[in-house]
Amino acid sequence: MIKIRDLEYLTAIAEYKHFGHAADACFVSQPTLSGQIQKLEQRLKLTLIERQPRNVMLTPAGEKLVQQARQVLNAANNFEEAAKALLDPLSGDLHIGLIPTLAPYILPHIMPKLNSNLAKINFYLHENRTQDLLQQLEAGKLDILILPWLPEMVRFERYDLFTEPLVMATSPSHPLANKTKVTFDDLHNQKILTLEDGHCLRDQAMGYCFSAGAEEDDSFRATSLETLRYMVASNIGITLLPQLATINYAPQKHIHYIPFESPQPVREISLLCRTGYAQMESVRAVVNEVRQAVTGLFD
Template sequence: MIKLRELEYLDAIVRYKHFGKAAEACHVSQPTLSGQLMKLEEQLGLQLIERHRRNVMLTPAGETLIKDARNVLKAAKTFEESARALLDPLAGDMHIGLIPTLAPYLLPLIVENLNSQLPRINFYLHENKTEVLLQELNSGKLDLLVLPWLDEMEKFERYDLFEEPLLLAVHPSHPLAECKQVNISVLEGQKILTLEDGHCLRDQAMDYCFTAGANEDHRFQATSLETLRHMVASNRGITLLPKLATLNVTATSNIRYIPFKEPQPVRNISLVIRPNYSRMDSIRAIATSIRNSVKQAV
């Protein structure tokens, strides 16, 4: 009979394409992982993996069966979650995914309350780009995501948490630096510093900028909001930053944050889960805690 552990080994090999890394991720020795995969192939009468000196790849049979293997692993995880929820709906491990343009600024506001209000839940936090987080949510590696809602997430379910305004960040020497508020139309003809591809904030901010008639500054693309902040402080350009990223930062005379007049550019932060996720009592409690923690900040 095929064991779940063997399917986990197969999944790890596909993800890491390396026996040593896959074994480390599964907390077993490389010979153990390799031997169990060979046993699985013998049981099925099929070769699933092509073994080469420098890399590992799936055979056509492996490509077909890995999808079923992942569905089985996902179903097993759902079964365990449902059983735990029956014992105590507000207990157990909870893996939360967040994006790099939100996690460093949101977590200080919410973690203390989450831990105090839900003490029997063990929170594990994972930071990555949106595409990776959605894949890991879909595969069952993550329980929920907290990130800006995008149209491409339609197959998931969401709980709206809060709207986060985007602020204009400029150097004190910029003509707009002394403005208390500005219309989005002031961006017409301006060049905007942006994040590199792969950050959903880049696309959201540039949608507003393009609509206002601004252009992207192609001389530089940042890997983080902190890099954007330093570029503005060095008088190398202007950008849009989410409000949470402008709170509790080290005071500096080299940057001004200017709110927009209504209608403000915003990003809608949501709690995202898989359809039919079983631990809904926990999800509702987490959503309520986050909303209350952020209410005063934005």
């Protein structure tokens, strides 16, 4: 049977493409790593690594097996994590991934509670776009994600957290600015400012707007919600913002936030983790904390 150490050596080579550096990363000498890799290749009767002078690379077989090796290493990590968790539940490291249109606006609401009520857990926060987050979750670099749920995420375990309405943002001088509610029909023929490609908020908000007959202002695409907010305040156009981004957020005076009549456009914020993740207790505790922290925010 294969040894876990061998798999670590193999993946290290895959990462560094260099025997010496890989050996350092594994805290062994270069001859040790070279030797073990050779034995592995003999045992499998496969050439895993192409040793060109000054250019180490993996063969196709090597690539394939590195993938499998990572699976094993992930599972082994889970084992160790689970053991630690048993020793001291609700402790250890938890890497949370969030999307940029949610992180800055929800974290102030949840982190104080998480840090005080789950004090033994070290929270690491990672901000990235949905597709990157999903990859990192799968690869074991992240433990949980907080983002709007999409059907492609069925392979992960899902906890619904809350439903966040999108509200219209206009400058005070815009014709719609002084309504207390806007409707689907108000969007007709409006020019909408959007985020750049890759933000899932863009797809969601724009889906709603286009079906209402609005048009995208494609002369401009914002790189962040804050840019978008300042564009709206400068009376360049209107946009939809997630409601969390409108709570306690300046500049209140130069921008009007107007809720929609139902059916409101919304995004369904969920928490994902790998099925079979070792520290489910921590995950459930986080779910509870977040749900409590947001109750009342949307009423």
